[in-house]
Amino acid sequence: MRRFVVTFVLTPLVVLAAAGAAPAAPDQGGPGPTALYPDIQTVVPQHLQMQNRQQRDVLRFSNGIANTGAGPWALRPEPSLDVAREQGLSTVAAVQELWDSTAFYRCGEQPKQVTECHNVVSERVAGAFEFHPAHNHWHIGDTALFEVRQGSPTGPVMGGNSIKTTFCLIDAYKLIGNSPTSERLFWDCYASYQGIKPGWVDQYHHATSGQQLDLTGVPNGDDYYLVSTSNHAGIFTETNPWNNTAWVRFRLYSDSNGNRKVEVTGNSPCVMGSGMCGENATNR
Numbered sequence: 001m002r003r004f005v006v007t008f009v010l011t012p013l014v015v016l017a018a019a020g021a022a023p024a025a026p027d028q029g030g031p032g033p034t035a036l037y038p039d040i041q042t043v044v045p046q047h048l049q050m051q052n053r054q055q056r057d058v059l060r061f062s063n064g065i066a067n068t069g070a071g072p073w074a075l076r077p078e079p080s081l082d083v084a085r086e087q088g089l090s091t092v093a094a095v096q097e098l099w100d101s102t103a104f105y106r107c108g109e110q111p112k113q114v115t116e117c118h119n120v121v122s123e124r125v126a127g128a129f130e131f132h133p134a135h136n137h138w139h140i141g142d143t144a145l146f147e148v149r150q151g152s153p154t155g156p157v158m159g160g161n162s163i164k165t166t167f168c169l170i171d172a173y174k175l176i177g178n179s180p181t182s183e184r185l186f187w188d189c190y191a192s193y194q195g196i197k198p199g200w201v202d203q204y205h206h207a208t209s210g211q212q213l214d215l216t217g218v219p220n221g222d223d224y225y226l227v228s229t230s231n232h233a234g235i236f237t238e239t240n241p242w243n244n245t246a247w248v249r250f251r252l253y254s255d256s257n258g259n260r261k262v263e264v265t266g267n268s269p270c271v272m273g274s275g276m277c278g279e280n281a282t283n284r
Contacts, residue, residue: 033100035121036071036198037239042144042230042246043201044267046278050215050260057216057260061248063144064203064281065167065230066175067196069239072102072185074195075140075169077129081191084129094140096126096237102198104185126235129194130166137189139166145232148213149225153247153268158224161213164232171200173282175275203281215252215260222251222265246270 043064051058067073077084078093099118103110107117132139148161168189173179176199185197196202213226229245231238249266270277 033119033121035098036100036102037069037098037237038067038071038073038196038198039069039239039243040073040196040231040236040241041066041068041243041276042228043203043276043281044246044270044278045226045228045248046281048226048248048250048262048264050262051212052259055216056214057218058212059148059215059226059262060212061226062203062281063146063228064172064201064278065144065169065196066201066276067198068175068276069198071099072195072197073169073236073238074099074186074193075126075129076193077138078125081129081138084131090131092129093125094127094129095123097123098237102185124237126237127233132166132168137168138194139168139189140194141166142233142235143167143169143230145227145229146213147227147229148215148218149227150221151223153225153227153245155225159215159218161215161218163213167202167204169194169196169202171197172203173201173280175199175201175280176273201275201281218252220253220260222253224250224252226250246276 043066045061045063047062049060051060074097075094076097078095084092098121100121101116101118103116103118105114105117107119110117127141129138130141142164144165144167146163146165148158149155150158170186170188171184186193186195225247227245227247231241231244234241247268248264251263251265253261253263255261272279
């Protein structure tokens with residue numbers, strides 16, 4: 001799934017990353033603006049269903065990545081995507097910026113009538129933007145890891161079902177309450193920044209290409225776990241890199257016609273009303 005011809009762009013930022021630049025350290029105070037950090041977490045996966053096609057048994061599901069931190073998860077391409085298109089590049093560096101506010105415009109670049117703005121406190125290369133031909137837009141690499149495990153969320157992986165995925169990161173819906181368009185910070189996957197605003201979720205629906213694991217040949221059982229981990233490679237800077245996994249326990253069985261079915265029987269701990277249990281996930 002998702003294979004690309006990788007072109008390395010030797011900008012100063014990429015050279016810095018290749019030299020082993022360390023992740024940005026938490027702000028220690030002092031003069032100047034203070035960075036607001038994102039906290040990347042996985043919403044409990046939703047909408048599990050089996051598809052039986054061409055003698056293959058495929059588990060499909062919706063996955064949501066939330067930002068529960070104080071600052072935006074903001075990523076910009078380097079060079080710009082316009083330059084990438086002109087040069088025929090399929091991969092460019094992804095630079096994570098840490099801001100001192102959630103305002104849309106960078107200070108000094110906002111329209112005259114706009115007073116709120118953000119400063120970029122620090123930045124570092126954190127992976128790559130990759131052009132995704134199936135979706136016809138740009139994705140961020142190493143965003144999530146999908147696995148099916150048996151016995152426990154840390155048990156053995158079943159049937160080779162361990163897949164690293166790329167995402168287009170936008171503000172899809174709010175964790176709590178309505179999701180007014182006017183409050184979105186990250187809109188699309190075609191132009192410049194991608195990311196997730198604090199209190200918002202990027203969701204990929206179960207019908208989307210890549211939202212599946214092949215369970216063909218995996219025996220029926222009642223102790224399987226769909227495990228989803230955001231920032232699995234630890235390349236994105238956030239406040240807490242140890243709270244990024246959510247899981248769903250499910251039973252795999254066959255109906256009277258021999259068709260494989262899935263039944264959800266439990267999920268990872270979450271607080272109802274927080275949005276992290278998936279109660280506000282859209283079925284789009």
